[in-house]
Amino acid sequence: MSVPMKDGSIKRRPLKRGWTDTLLLVVLLLAVWQGLAWVIGAAELPSPFTTIAFTGRLLTSPSFWPHLLETAKAFGVALLLSVVIGLATGFLLGMNRFAGDLLEPVLVAVYSVPKITLYPILLLLFGLGIAAKVAFGTIHGVIPIALFTLAAVRNTRPVLLKTGRVMGLSTREMISGILLPAAMPEIFTGLRLGFSLTLIGTLLGEMFASQRGLGFMLMNAIGLHNVDVIMALTFLLVLFAGCASGFLLYLNRRFYQHV
């Protein structure tokens, strides 16, 4: 049972935090990385400078791009599916008390199953191609998005819905005009989580049964103990995930700074 918050507001940090904080964090992380590289030794953990230099070379090598493209394609489709199915499920269950009460525990249960145990089944269903990777990425991302959306829709203050009903809004207008904007800040949290989990799922899918993609490259590099490639790929992925997450956060703050 979810109880709507008394004043309905969610505490939010001010929009302008400045870039200095972010910059400071990046510098700190690089410093820690460099320090670890000195302690452990460059053979096991290349320094930031070496990694960035190698990443540059990797990005200019023609054999890298097909892999990146493959991953981008799989991730893009998986993310789209996660978001669409997750939002739809969340809204449906959030608006239907009975179905929500019934299926929410099921979703949580499925969410806590290590998805990798399902991978053999997915492979049998979808074969070794891109479809299996998309499916694996989707099952990672879709549930958190659905759960966050469900909670957000349920927590929408009843008085806002009553206001909509008094104005005679149709179900469609109710969703687009009240439920979606009211639930958006929480949904955004689900989207950020779903984004990173979909990425993890897609890469995992590539690591275990694929001949293409960044996940495959990474697995290959681990097999060959090619530390430079491992570091460069990890660096790229962290950079991408960090930027994307930051961008989503920025959008959220930008649109909902007054909420």
Place this chain on the structure above:
Amino acid sequence: MTAAKKVQIATVAPKVHVSLGAVDKEFAQPGRPGEIVHALGPVDLDLRQGEFFAVVGPSGCGKSTLLELVAGLSTATRGEVAFEGRPIHGRIPDGIGVVFQEDASFPWLSVHDNIAFGLRRMKIDRAERERRIGVALDMMGLSAFARSFPAQLSGGMRQRVCIARTLVTEPRLILLDEPFGALDQQTRLLMGDEVLNLWRKTGATVLLITHSLDEAALLADRIGVMSARPGRLIDIVETGWPRDRDSRIAQEEAFGAITARLWRLLRGESLKAMGKVGGET
């Protein structure tokens, strides 16, 4: 001669705007199947066109349920609620505006867009829309805050935003569900004046649900007094105030007499509502 006669007829038999006929409301208890709570009724009540009607009663007597029935937000178990001669049966009728006790402003919209929200879906051209919003902003003293967001406003101002949002749709019946319940005393008095002003200017019928006897005595033409649950109307008190009144009537002798009468009617019921076998009045 005929004109005078007409006026007389109008005063003798005012047009009924809202009518409740033997209305009952029962609720099923969530989690306890078979158990039914009789929340309200039977209630018989006619609201006259253009009057300011207040309902007072002990807490939990079904005042808000009464309002929800008239608003079409819930359906009567028995009996009929009619607005402008047409029965409301769980259908949201046009021409009714509701202001709730809780802050119902949309936090993601500016004051201007909050007020425009209900108008957007009505087929009104832009110029007329902006004109109405301008009038409402002005009337509610919000003109300087059109671009502000609810989070930047005080509770009283947010409630004014909600009133303005209802006002622009030009409702013929305005339902107020303890709209000032969350506000401080001074703000309440001033908001009361604003509501009276609005009522005069729009000519709408107003139904005010309140737990404040003072508020009812100050604002209403007639006050319906409700019993403890299941809420029934035990009396209707006429205040006899002139139409162009304001909160200064609180200083008049008649005001004290009205609140005293309301309290005489309600004291026993309030005790009952608190679970005490209250008898002596």
